[in-house]
Amino acid sequence: MISVDEARERILAALAPTGPETVGLAQAWNRVLARPVTARLTQPPADVSAMDGYAVRAADAVEGAVLRLAGAAPAGQPFTGAVGPGEAVRIFTGGFVPQGADAILLQEDATASEAGIRVNETVTLGRHIRRRGLDFAEGAELLPAGRRxxxxxxxxxxxxxxxxxxxxxxxxxxxxxxxxEIALPGERIPEGGIVSSNAHALAALVASAGGEASVLPIARDDAAEIAALAGSGGYDLLVTTGGASVGEHDLIQKALGQDGFVLDFWKIAMRPGKPLIWGRLGAVPVLGLPGNPVSALVCAVVFLLPALARLQGLADTATPMLRARAGVALPENDKRADHLRAELKRDADGNWIATPAGRQDSSMLAVLARADGLVLRAPFAPGLAAGEMVEVIPLAALGV
Amino acid sequence: MISVDEARERILAALAPTGPETVGLAQAWNRVLARPVTARLTQPPADVSAMDGYAVRAADAVEGAVLRLAGAAPAGQPFTGAVGPGEAVRIFTGGFVPQGADAILLQEDATASEAGIRVNETVTLGRHIRRRGLDFAEGAELLPAGRRxxxxxxxxxxxxxxxxxxxxxxxxxxxxxxxxEIALPGERIPEGGIVSSNAHALAALVASAGGEASVLPIARDDAAEIAALAGSGGYDLLVTTGGASVGEHDLIQKALGQDGFVLDFWKIAMRPGKPLIWGRLGAVPVLGLPGNPVSALVCAVVFLLPALARLQGLADTATPMLRARAGVALPENDKRADHLRAELKRDADGNWIATPAGRQDSSMLAVLARADGLVLRAPFAPGLAAGEMVEVIPLAALGV
Structure with a gap:
C-alpha cells in the first residue's frame, strides 16, 4: 500500500495540461487561461473625475468664489476647451478632466445659479481626480496563465x-x-442487481471541476467488451469503476492487460477506497476506481479532482480545504488515511464545526450525499477531543 | 438611504421561483430540485455481504472447522440454494447473502483447499452483512425540493x-x-469612451449562480432606445448597468418611467454602490446597477446572487461566507456598509487571514479581480485590531 499523497503525486506527474483553444469572452467564465491577458489600453485613458461636480482650478476655487460655467464634460463627451482662470466646467463621474483644471469641486459643495457656480467649500489640489492608468496601463499583465x-x-x-x-x-x-449486476436508472434491473450510480455521479463531478465527461455504455464482466469500450477513446483520461479489487470477478486489469495496458496497480492506504488502478492504455491514462459508490466518489474527490486541475493547466492543483472544530471526540486512526462523512455547521461565534456521521459504512450513499464535507484523518493520527481542529474537504461548496 | 439588509429583503420578497422542468439525470448537476426525489427501490435490495469471503452459518464457523463449498454468490448472481449445516458459499462484496447463512467469513480468515474451506478465525453472528435497506428504503425521501x-x-x-x-x-x-461612452471589447472605442466590461462580467456572475444570461446590445443614452431594449423581454429579471445615479445623464429611470415602470428608487447605505434601482417593468422585475464596474459587481454579489438563488427556488438564499482574522487594523466605519476588496491567505495554523487592499477606489477593477474576497464592515462598525474576526464573502470560491 502506498500513501494518498504519493499516489496523487504519481497521478499528477503522469498528466500534462491540454492545449489551448480560442473562446469568446462570453464563453470564458470558469475556463483556465492558457496565456496571460495583458491590457490593450490604459484605464482610465486620461485623468478623470471620480465624482459629479465641476472641474476647476484649485487656486480659484476657494470658499465664496463664484466661477463662470464654461461648459460640460459628461463621461464619453470630453470638453474640448480649457478651463481658464475663474472658470468651471460641469463634470460627471468618469468624465475627462479638461485642460487647465486640477481639482474637482463636488456638486454638493457648490450652488449653481444664473450668476455662476458658487464655491461653498474650498477644494484641494488634485482632489477627486483619478489619474490616467490608475486601474491599469497598456501592456500590463491583467491575468496570469493558469488562472481559472x-x-x-x-x-x-x-x-x-x-x-x-x-x-x-x-x-x-x-x-x-x-x-x-448494474443497470442504468429506469432500465430493467437484473435479478440481484442494482442501479448504476457511479458513472453519472462521476460525470457530474467532472463537470463541477470544468471537464467534459462521456459516459460510455455499461461494460459487462467480459474482458473483450471492457477492452473494446476502453479503447474507443480519444480521451484525455479514462475513468473506470468496478472491477478494481483483487477478487475473482475483477476483470479490468485482465481486460486492459491484453491491449497494451501499462499497469501500475496500487492499493492505497485510504478509507473508503483502497483498490485503485492507475496506468496507461496506449497514450490514454486510466484511473480505475472501486465499484462501491461511496469509495468511487471519495477516491474521485481525492485523485480525480486534482487530475482535472492538472489537465486544465491550473496553477494550483490542490483541492480547497477548510478548517473546522471537531463536533465530537475522534479515536486514534489506523494506517489508512480516513475520509469521514461529516456535517458542517457554524457555532454561535461563526466557527465551523464538523461532526462525522455516526455510521461511516462505505455502502451508504445517502450518508455521503447528505454530508457537507469529508473530515481528513491522517494515517496514525492520534485521537482528539471535541473542539480540536480538523481539515475538511467542503464537498457541497465544490458542487461535488 | 435604506440598509443593505432591507434592500435585499425587498428584492427577495418581490421574486418567486421559476416553474419546474424535466431534465435528464445527466443534465441535472447544479440544478435546483423542484420536487423531492424519493427512492423507487430499497438499497441494498436484500442482505448483502460487505466483504469478499464466504457466507456461512455462524454456529458452524468456529476456528479449525472445515466447511464444504456449496457454491458461489458474486454480486449480481445470487446463489439460489441455501447454506446448509457445515456449508459455505463463496461470496463477494455486494453479493446477496444466501438463505441459511447468517455471517460472513472473511477470505483472509479462511484457507480454501480440496478438502474445503478451513476457518482460521471464528466468525461473529451477523458480522460483515449489510442489512436490506441499510442505505435507503423504497419511498424514503432521498433529496428535498430546493436543494442544489x-x-x-x-x-x-x-x-x-x-x-x-x-x-x-x-x-x-x-x-x-x-x-x-461604452463600446464592446474589440470594437471602435468612441473618443473619451471606455470598453464595456459590466455586461459580460454580470453574465458570468449569472452563469456562476446557475442562471441564463442574455447580454442585450448596448443602449445609447436615449430614453426610447433604452425603453425598447428593456421591453424586448421574456426575462425573469432585467439587470441594467449605468444610469442609476442622480446626475443629469442618468436616463434609466426616465426611460423606463414612460413604459409602465413601477419605480422604487433607492439609495442604499453601502460602499461601493449606493445608487441602485429596483422596480418592475410590466411583469418583469428590474434591478438597476451602477455603471461603475466595481460598484456594479459588488452590488451584483450583494443583491443579484440572492435574487438568483430565490428565482431558482433554492431553500437558502444566503451567500456563503467565511470568517477570517483581519490582517491589519481597520478603522471605525461610517454609515455605509463597506465591502473591502481583500486578499485571503492561511496562516501557519491554517486560519484565514483577510487583508484589505491598501487602496479601495471603486474605479479599480484590477484590484477587485485580484481580491479573493470582500470583507464586510457593518454601518458604524467600531474599529478593530489586526487579528480580530471579520466576515468575508469568498468571491473566488464562488466563481465570481
Missing amino acids: LTARDIGLAAAGNHPWLAVHRRPRIGILATGD | LTARDIGLAAAGNHPWLAVHRRPRIGILATGD
Whole structure:
C-alpha cells in the first residue's frame, strides 16, 4: 500500500495540461487561461473625475468664489476647451478632466445659479481626480496563465479590450462503469442487481471541476467488451469503476492487460477506497476506481479532482480545504488515511464545526450525499477531543 | 438611504421561483430540485455481504472447522440454494447473502483447499452483512425540493432509480448596459469612451449562480432606445448597468418611467454602490446597477446572487461566507456598509487571514479581480485590531 499523497503525486506527474483553444469572452467564465491577458489600453485613458461636480482650478476655487460655467464634460463627451482662470466646467463621474483644471469641486459643495457656480467649500489640489492608468496601463499583465476565470476576471479582460481569450481545452474524460449486476436508472434491473450510480455521479463531478465527461455504455464482466469500450477513446483520461479489487470477478486489469495496458496497480492506504488502478492504455491514462459508490466518489474527490486541475493547466492543483472544530471526540486512526462523512455547521461565534456521521459504512450513499464535507484523518493520527481542529474537504461548496 | 439588509429583503420578497422542468439525470448537476426525489427501490435490495469471503452459518464457523463449498454468490448472481449445516458459499462484496447463512467469513480468515474451506478465525453472528435497506428504503425521501444538486446527489438519485428529475427552470436574466461612452471589447472605442466590461462580467456572475444570461446590445443614452431594449423581454429579471445615479445623464429611470415602470428608487447605505434601482417593468422585475464596474459587481454579489438563488427556488438564499482574522487594523466605519476588496491567505495554523487592499477606489477593477474576497464592515462598525474576526464573502470560491 502506498500513501494518498504519493499516489496523487504519481497521478499528477503522469498528466500534462491540454492545449489551448480560442473562446469568446462570453464563453470564458470558469475556463483556465492558457496565456496571460495583458491590457490593450490604459484605464482610465486620461485623468478623470471620480465624482459629479465641476472641474476647476484649485487656486480659484476657494470658499465664496463664484466661477463662470464654461461648459460640460459628461463621461464619453470630453470638453474640448480649457478651463481658464475663474472658470468651471460641469463634470460627471468618469468624465475627462479638461485642460487647465486640477481639482474637482463636488456638486454638493457648490450652488449653481444664473450668476455662476458658487464655491461653498474650498477644494484641494488634485482632489477627486483619478489619474490616467490608475486601474491599469497598456501592456500590463491583467491575468496570469493558469488562472481559472471568475466573473470579475471576465470584466477585467473586457476592460482590457479582449473579445477573445486563449484557454486550455476542456479535458475529455471517458467514464466506463463495469459489471453484470448494474443497470442504468429506469432500465430493467437484473435479478440481484442494482442501479448504476457511479458513472453519472462521476460525470457530474467532472463537470463541477470544468471537464467534459462521456459516459460510455455499461461494460459487462467480459474482458473483450471492457477492452473494446476502453479503447474507443480519444480521451484525455479514462475513468473506470468496478472491477478494481483483487477478487475473482475483477476483470479490468485482465481486460486492459491484453491491449497494451501499462499497469501500475496500487492499493492505497485510504478509507473508503483502497483498490485503485492507475496506468496507461496506449497514450490514454486510466484511473480505475472501486465499484462501491461511496469509495468511487471519495477516491474521485481525492485523485480525480486534482487530475482535472492538472489537465486544465491550473496553477494550483490542490483541492480547497477548510478548517473546522471537531463536533465530537475522534479515536486514534489506523494506517489508512480516513475520509469521514461529516456535517458542517457554524457555532454561535461563526466557527465551523464538523461532526462525522455516526455510521461511516462505505455502502451508504445517502450518508455521503447528505454530508457537507469529508473530515481528513491522517494515517496514525492520534485521537482528539471535541473542539480540536480538523481539515475538511467542503464537498457541497465544490458542487461535488 | 435604506440598509443593505432591507434592500435585499425587498428584492427577495418581490421574486418567486421559476416553474419546474424535466431534465435528464445527466443534465441535472447544479440544478435546483423542484420536487423531492424519493427512492423507487430499497438499497441494498436484500442482505448483502460487505466483504469478499464466504457466507456461512455462524454456529458452524468456529476456528479449525472445515466447511464444504456449496457454491458461489458474486454480486449480481445470487446463489439460489441455501447454506446448509457445515456449508459455505463463496461470496463477494455486494453479493446477496444466501438463505441459511447468517455471517460472513472473511477470505483472509479462511484457507480454501480440496478438502474445503478451513476457518482460521471464528466468525461473529451477523458480522460483515449489510442489512436490506441499510442505505435507503423504497419511498424514503432521498433529496428535498430546493436543494442544489451535487455530484453525490446525482449518484443518489441514480441509485434511487431516477432517470429524470424535476428542477426549476434556469432563470433568464436580461443584461442591458447603457451609455454613449461604452463600446464592446474589440470594437471602435468612441473618443473619451471606455470598453464595456459590466455586461459580460454580470453574465458570468449569472452563469456562476446557475442562471441564463442574455447580454442585450448596448443602449445609447436615449430614453426610447433604452425603453425598447428593456421591453424586448421574456426575462425573469432585467439587470441594467449605468444610469442609476442622480446626475443629469442618468436616463434609466426616465426611460423606463414612460413604459409602465413601477419605480422604487433607492439609495442604499453601502460602499461601493449606493445608487441602485429596483422596480418592475410590466411583469418583469428590474434591478438597476451602477455603471461603475466595481460598484456594479459588488452590488451584483450583494443583491443579484440572492435574487438568483430565490428565482431558482433554492431553500437558502444566503451567500456563503467565511470568517477570517483581519490582517491589519481597520478603522471605525461610517454609515455605509463597506465591502473591502481583500486578499485571503492561511496562516501557519491554517486560519484565514483577510487583508484589505491598501487602496479601495471603486474605479479599480484590477484590484477587485485580484481580491479573493470582500470583507464586510457593518454601518458604524467600531474599529478593530489586526487579528480580530471579520466576515468575508469568498468571491473566488464562488466563481465570481
